[in-house]
Amino acid sequence: MLRIEGLSCGYGAATVLHELSMQVERGEVVALIGPNGAGKTTTLQCIAGHVPAKRGKTTFADEDLTARAPQERVRMGIAISPEGRKLFGDMTVRENLIVGGYSRPSGATAANLRRVLDLFPRLEERFGSLGRTLSGGEQQMVAIGRALMAEPRLLLIDELSLGLMPKNVDICYQALRKLRGAGIAILLVEQNLTKALEFSDRVYVMDTGRLVWSGTSGEARSRHDLADLILGHASEITA
Numbered sequence: 001m002l003r004i005e006g007l008s009c010g011y012g013a014a015t016v017l018h019e020l021s022m023q024v025e026r027g028e029v030v031a032l033i034g035p036n037g038a039g040k041t042t043t044l045q046c047i048a049g050h051v052p053a054k055r056g057k058t059t060f061a062d063e064d065l066t067a068r069a070p071q072e073r074v075r076m077g078i079a080i081s082p083e084g085r086k087l088f089g090d091m092t093v094r095e096n097l098i099v100g101g102y103s104r105p106s107g108a109t110a111a112n113l114r115r116v117l118d119l120f121p122r123l124e125e126r127f128g129s130l131g132r133t134l135s136g137g138e139q140q141m142v143a144i145g146r147a148l149m150a151e152p153r154l155l156l157i158d159e160l161s162l163g164l165m166p167k168n169v170d171i172c173y174q175a176l177r178k179l180r181g182a183g184i185a186i187l188l189v190e191q192n193l194t195k196a197l198e199f200s201d202r203v204y205v206m207d208t209g210r211l212v213w214s215g216t217s218g219e220a221r222s223r224h225d226l227a228d229l230i231l232g233h234a235s236e237i238t239a
């Protein structure tokens, strides 16, 4: 569904991603892993259209994304839960969620809100609370929920579990399992290697802006040197 061929992009004159080629199929869960500064966030931001491509081609459902603005990509079915969650601190949970549905007809808002609250019942309890008063886990739930308000076919999630308590990590992964069950494709940037390999179908490993390894999650799990080589966390890989 998402096809990236020879993508190079960066900030100003600096090129950060070099000749990246990858794909995500319909309903597939793909993890993007690698050390700090590898270019994972830049990859997601480039797919979302927030960082312009310098070279290469990206298509989504056979449509060329190159000239598409971020809001057009949202309308086409690509939504992002960004690194740092980026909620509006002075807006309520309800308002933050509604912002995510701007690309949909207003008549769809109530049903989409209901779906998000069913997925994250905790947000119903915090519905009228301001973004800045939420815990990290609640913020992550809102960030994912806000992306879902756009009814995506591809969900980009940056650093799902960073800074979250284990219980909230589990809640978020349970929600993602349901989304996957509903046929939504997920491209996940995740520092927690064990979780990433457990949950995904396939894995891409990046380093210094290039893809250095790709394979199924099973293949990644059997590569006991992978984490050691790439991330320096070999103990986190499970057999």
Ligand SMILES: Nc1ncnc2c1ncn2[C@@H]1O[C@H](COP(=O)(O)OP(=O)(O)OP(=O)(O)O)[C@@H](O)[C@H]1O
Pocket (backbone or CB within 6 Å): 011, 014, 016, 034, 035, 036, 037, 038, 039, 040, 041, 042, 043
């Ligand atoms: N806004 C920016 N302007 C200039 N350079 C940037 C910007 N954002 C990121 N970079 C640089 O691009 C490179 C890739 O950064 P990126 O955040 O994509 O990596 P990452 O793999 O997501 O790292 P992390 O795990 O630390 O978030 C780094 O060298 C970083 O310093």
